[in-house]
Amino acid sequence: MNDVQEALDELAARVEKLEQAVFPESGEKPVTQKGNYEGLAGGIRMLMANGFFDQPKSIAEIIAELNREGYYNTHAGVASTLLLTFVGKQKSLTRIQKSGKWAYVKRK
Helix, strand or coil: CHHHHHHHHHHHHHHHHHHHHHCCCCCCCCCCCCCCCCHHHHHHHHHHHCCHHHCCEEHHHHHHHHHHCCCCCCHHHHHHHHHHHHHHHCCCEEEEEECCEEEEEECC
């Protein structure tokens, strides 16, 4: 019986540690590891992995989110990488016209 209680206590401690790592008390989003997402294309892949493109986003919104995550690139660089790499070659995003401007969203 004592072994079962020790096992339950160990599991409860592990769950609490995981919850603190995933849901910080400060209310901020957990910091994403940038080591796996190098360069501009990596930054865009990170946004895709975080569900950022679940809703259509304009270039300005994408640049603002990339800047918030620590990726600083020009408007032209972001636009060309989105269009050529993610819409053209990988076909992971599509673009739609929203209020006369292009918006990018995850391809379904």
